Amino acid sequence: MSRGLNKVMIIGNVGREPELRFTSAGKPVTSFSVAVSRRWTDSKGQRREETEWFSVVAWGNLAEICADFLYKGCQVYVEGRLQTRHWENELGQRQYRTDVVANEVTILDRNHGENGHSSKSDDGETVSESLLSMEKIEV
Numbered sequence: 188m189s190r191g192l193n194k195v196m197i198i199g200n201v202g203r204e205p206e207l208r209f210t211s212a213g214k215p216v217t218s219f220s221v222a223v224s225r226r227w228t229d230s231k232g233q234r235r236e237e238t239e240w241f242s243v244v245a246w247g248n249l250a251e252i253c254a255d256f257l258y259k260g261c262q263v264y265v266e267g268r269l270q271t272r273h274w275e276n277e278l279g280q281r282q283y284r285t286d287v288v289a290n291e292v293t294i295l296d297r298n299h300g301e302n303g304h305s306s307k308s309d310d311g312e313t314v315s316e317s318l319l320s321m322e323k324i325e326v
Contacts, residue, residue, distance in 0.1 A: 193268040195287050197241055198295070199223035201261050207254035217250035218286075219243050219257060221265060243267070245289040253292055264293040 202220035209215055224238045243265055245253045257263060267289040276282050 194266070195241075195269055196264070196266045197221055197223050197287065198262070198264050199241070201257050201259055201263060202240060204259050205254045205257045207250060215247060215250040215254075217245045217253045219253065221263065221287075241265075242284065242286045243289050244270075244286045245292065249289060249292060253289075256294060257292075262295040264291075264295055265289050266291040 199221040202222045205217045205219040207215060207217045221241045221243055222238050223241065224236055226234065226236045229235050265287060267287045269285055270288045271283055271285045273281055273283050
């Protein structure tokens, strides 16, 4: 039997502040972008750099965590799957958008709590401090 694989793993910097919204059913969804750069030296000895931008979507509890702790510029590891959506615009033209649907997000910055991006958990512990000891946040 043939099996497919749709898995994406990226490490990069958050490109814009995460945007948290809720579906009509009340389910949280957060979207943000991640910039991933690669550097190399071309055949003429010139240093080159190229940046690829990824649109990331997180759902449920992971969406709320991303909205609370991610911020523009922080370094993250995102693991998920690719999903392409399509719709028709006002002119009747079909539009496409491919997103990484995250199922795991790891905050790689060690100083993420120092920039005012912390909140209290139910037991009163500062969540950003507890995240420093966590390896990953999963759905």
